[in-house]
Amino acid sequence: MTLKQLVYFLAVADSGRFVQAAGEVRIAQPTLSRQIQALEDDLGETLFTRGRDHVTLTAAGETLLPLARRIVADVETARLEIAELAGLRRGRLRVGATPSLCVGVVADVLAVFHASYPGISLQISEGGSQDLVADLEDGQLDLALVIHQQNRGVAAAAGAGPTRGATSGSGDSTLRLTPVLREELVAVSATGGQVGLDEALGDHAGIVELARHPLVVNRPGYELREVVLSACAAAGVTPRIAVEGGEMDAVLRMVERGLGVAIVPSLVLAGRPGLRTTRLDGSGWTHRTIALAHRTDVAPTRAAEAFRETLLAVLARTSRTGALPPGVRFIHSSSTG
Structure with a gap:
């Protein structure tokens, strides 16, 4: 599991579509699909139920969703705090x-x-x-x-x-x-x-x-x-x-x-x-x-x-x-x- 895969997972979960999510994270749709598949393989669970033009979260996806949001938010907080230290705004x-x-x-x-x-x-x-x-x-x-x-x-x-x-x-x-x-x-x-x-x-x-x-x-x-x-x-x-x-x-x-x-x-x-x-x-x-x-x-x-x-x-x-x-x-x- 990588941070990038969690970001892609959240993009798909929020948009409900692989094509739209790929545009939001600025990568090709096949690349995003491969990263989501790799994440599912790593976890041993399917995260999305794939429809013709829309996807929904499975039970495993629902479990991962709040955890992924917290992990990504914590990383962003860490980036901001380090940036503040580097800019001498705190420390x-x-x-x-x-x-x-x-x-x-x-x-x-x-x-x-x-x-x-x-x-x-x-x-x-x-x-x-x-x-x-x-x-x-x-x-x-x-x-x-x-x-x-x-x-x-x-x-x-x-x-x-x-x-x-x-x-x-x-x-x-x-x-x-x-x-x-x-x-x-x-x-x-x-x-x-x-x-x-x-x-x-x-x-x-x-x-x-x-x-x-x-x-x-x-x-x-x-x-x-x-x-x-x-x-x-x-x-x-x-x-x-x-x-x-x-x-x-x-x-x-x-x-x-x-x-x-x-x-x-x-x-x-x-x-x-x-x-x-x-x-x-x-x-x-x-x-x-x-x-x-x-x-x-x-x-x-x-x-x-x-x-x-x-x-x-x-x-x-x-x-x-x-x-x-x-x-x-x-x-x-x-x-x-």
Whole structure:
């Protein structure tokens, strides 16, 4: 039994004539008759009582009729639904990102994407970069915006949570990283003389100077904490940790209340007038790359491809208009990723 034979069967059943049915399905009448005969042979039952100029359904034909209608209708529904997915009129997109990216970059891109493709259901996951990479590899995400630092592979997001799984770098055979943004790490302190520092931080400061002040850091297991402590160790200084623990918003709030200084990604400073920014002197550890990650062993969905194009277009436009936050620059080019 084939779908084509069921379509021919319905045409004959509806018209009551082989000649008329052949015209409706646009095949020669002898061909249609042979297909109906093949269907009857396959089922082992006669489907039509053939008269001189009209045919009627037998009991077997009456039994097959509603089943054939449902099968053909289901196939047509499947075709329409697949066409809607291909045309991005419906579907699902699962995107992962670090918390610092979700409050700014991702929200802006999703607003544009949703306006263009309102039928696509959006699912957003926040987490550390290594967690997001693990979710990508497990097939739980379609795309993820992650932190990629030179010689450190895919790093956990600052303030995003403890990491798990092995570090994956740009050489990972199952993941491809498309660098999109270069972000600066900065030191922040409270404005208005609220912080009890021995001396105010200037426009620039090195890690040795920062280590003389009380620091607010995330709890152990957060990549940014490890970056700061590694920089202190490399400079031969021991930091004074005033407060440790909490998510990024909590760290920023503690700094605003004068509990100490913190090193944070520049993306999180939008809308924080209570913080004074100090640029960091140093190389390597003071900057990091934000990359769009996806698997290479499965084909991306149409929705994922559309999100990638939207992300790059929004970031490029934001960069051209000078609207990116201070310390953040767009680094994608047509030859990248």
